[in-house]
Amino acid sequence: xxxxxxxxxxxxxxxxxxxxxxxxxxxxxxxxxxxxxxxxxxxxxxxxxxxxxxxxxxxxxxxxxxxxxxxxxxxxxxxxxxxxxxxxxxxxxxxxxxxxxxxxxxxxxxxxxxxxxxxxxxxxxxxxxxxxxxxxxxxxxxxxxxxxxxxxxxxxxxxxxxxxxxxxxxxxxxxxxxxxxxxxxxxxxxxxxxxxxxxxxxxxxxxxxxxxxxxxx
Amino acid sequence: xxxxxxxxxxxxxxxxxxxxxxxxxxxxxxxxxxxxxxxxxxxxxxxxxxxxxxxxxxxxxxxxxxxxxxxxxxxxxxxxxxxxxxxxxxxxxxxxxxxxxxxxxxxxxxxxxxxxxxxxxxxxxxxxxxxxxxxxxxxxxxxxxxxxxxxxxxxxxxxxxxxxxxxxxxxxxxxxxxxxxxxxxxxxxxxxxxxxxxxxxxxxxxxxxxxxxxxxx
DNA sequence: TTATTTTTTTAGATTTGTCTAAACATTTAG
DNA sequence: CTAAATGTTTAGACAAATCTAAAAAAATAA
Numbered sequence: 001x002x003x004x005x006x007x008x009x010x011x012x013x014x015x016x017x018x019x020x021x022x023x024x025x026x027x028x029x030x031x032x033x034x035x036x037x038x039x040x041x042x043x044x045x046x047x048x049x050x051x052x053x054x055x056x057x058x059x060x061x062x063x064x065x066x067x068x069x070x071x072x073x074x075x076x077x078x079x080x081x082x083x084x085x086x087x088x089x090x091x092x093x094x095x096x097x098x099x100x101x102x103x104x105x106x107x108x109x110x111x112x113x114x115x116x117x118x119x120x121x122x123x124x125x126x127x128x129x130x131x132x133x134x135x136x137x138x139x140x141x142x143x144x145x146x147x148x149x150x151x152x153x154x155x156x157x158x159x160x161x162x163x164x165x166x167x168x169x170x171x172x173x174x175x176x177x178x179x180x181x182x183x184x185x186x187x188x189x190x191x192x193x194x195x196x197x198x199x200x201x202x203x204x205x206x207x208x209x210x211x212x213x214x215x216x217x
Numbered sequence: 218x219x220x221x222x223x224x225x226x227x228x229x230x231x232x233x234x235x236x237x238x239x240x241x242x243x244x245x246x247x248x249x250x251x252x253x254x255x256x257x258x259x260x261x262x263x264x265x266x267x268x269x270x271x272x273x274x275x276x277x278x279x280x281x282x283x284x285x286x287x288x289x290x291x292x293x294x295x296x297x298x299x300x301x302x303x304x305x306x307x308x309x310x311x312x313x314x315x316x317x318x319x320x321x322x323x324x325x326x327x328x329x330x331x332x333x334x335x336x337x338x339x340x341x342x343x344x345x346x347x348x349x350x351x352x353x354x355x356x357x358x359x360x361x362x363x364x365x366x367x368x369x370x371x372x373x374x375x376x377x378x379x380x381x382x383x384x385x386x387x388x389x390x391x392x393x394x395x396x397x398x399x400x401x402x403x404x405x406x407x408x409x410x411x412x413x414x415x416x417x418x419x420x421x422x423x424x425x426x427x428x429x430x431x432x433x434x
Numbered sequence: 435t436t437a438t439t440t441t442t443t444t445a446g447a448t449t450t451g452t453c454t455a456a457a458c459a460t461t462t463a464g
Numbered sequence: 465c466t467a468a469a470t471g472t473t474t475a476g477a478c479a480a481a482t483c484t485a486a487a488a489a490a491a492t493a494a
Contacts, residue, residue: 037473041474099325102325108316115306243441255485275441437493438491439493441489451479454476455474457474458473461469
């Protein structure tokens with residue numbers, strides 16, 4: 001069994017290699033873990049000894065099949081608990097991330113399966129992220145970042161890639177919630193900010209916001 | 218905020234002083250924590266520095282008001298999660314203790330209050346133990362151990378003082394579950410074992426079993 | 435009340451995850 | 465292609481929670 005810390009490292013390595021075949025670098029992990037590169041090096045050696053990652057000095061890290069399975073299981077738990085918090089306990093989508101960060105480390109396979117069943121086997125969490133099934137499989141829904149859309153193009157909001165309360169509250173205030181359809185009106189040359197139409201209202205979002213909004217065309 | 222370990226020490230000190238005004242001894246804590254007396258001494262010093270317990274060398278430990286409040290809050294969470302596991306996820310009463318030992322350390326006051334509400338403010342957990350309210354108050358239901366009952370006396374099973382799966386499964390097999398009414402038929406002089414009548418059936422329980430069954434007369 | 439037993443504490447070591455400072459590799463730029 | 469900048473690792477230290485072995489205090493018994 002892994003410690004909470006080890007599980008968090010695996011989860012972060014998983015997320016950092018999700019859209020990317022390359023090995024994950026020490027500094028990238030350090031930033032996400034809010035720790036120092038030296039600490040990461042120590043942990044990478046340890047995870048490597050446990051055969052949860054492949055690691056060569058100066059070459060970065062990759063998950064082994066077992067490491068990946070472990071990471072996906074933590075992610076599965078995180079997302080199921082988020083659904084529980086929103087659907088059953090009436091939390092808002094911007095309130096659940098930190099609590100789920102704790103709950104994801106509860107170690108009881110039976111609990112996870114029963115929770116999944118209790119929630120009627122949800123396919124996505126409150127932020128639109130897919131929930132892996134008990135075998136670690138999840139159906140990949142194709143998406144693009146809002147920043148990739150061109151003038152006149154339109155699509156549906158189907159996810160976000162940033163889960164902080166501040167960001168999600170901001171989206172909510174703008175009316176940019178899951179399932180809403182939007183169309184690009186204009187893209188501002190000057191600062192890259194994007195004018196969009198949502199429910200017949202025209203709003204403006206900065207590039208920084210837009211890059212965390214995931215669209216299905 | 219306290220570590221899981223500190224919370225477990227506080228909880229154990231609370232339970233050990235529940236039926237007893239005396240200070241709790243090092244060895245008693247060591248046994249419950251499955252650790253060595255030397256480790257307990259170190260932790261008692263630490264908890265004392267944090268003013269969660271009163272501790273003098275060789276004199277044992279007592280909870281301070283803050284220490285007691287902390288312990289009760291952990292117990293509140295443990296018991297609420299047990300209700301959740303049994304009522305919502307259909308676990309059996311003998312399956313929930315270990316999972317609740319993990320869940321009790323999740324730190325989110327908001328989560329606890331919403332869980333309490335979701336469960337409709339239960340007064341007792343699946344083993345009959347009272348659930349403290351958010352102010353740490355719980356109504357004490359008077360009980361006696363089954364071993365205290367005399368020939369011909371009768372009462373209702375309203376709790377157990379041992380939560381291991383093995384013990385609870387055994388009770389279940391004997392039909393000795395919460396709410397059942399029973400009467401003492403005879404008490405065996407030889408080994409102290411007790412013959413009882415439950416639902417018109419006569420069964421025999423050892424003293425060791427009987428002392429963990431709590432009765433309301 | 436002295437001696438023995440039990441309980442508790444101290445001293446010193448270990449493991450986990452972290453840190454800083456310095457050394458070492460790799461990449462990038464001139 | 466060397467030099468500077470960036471990224472990574474090593475060395476040595478620390479705090480938390482634990483351990484063993486030995487010393488000290490308290491309780492019990494003769």
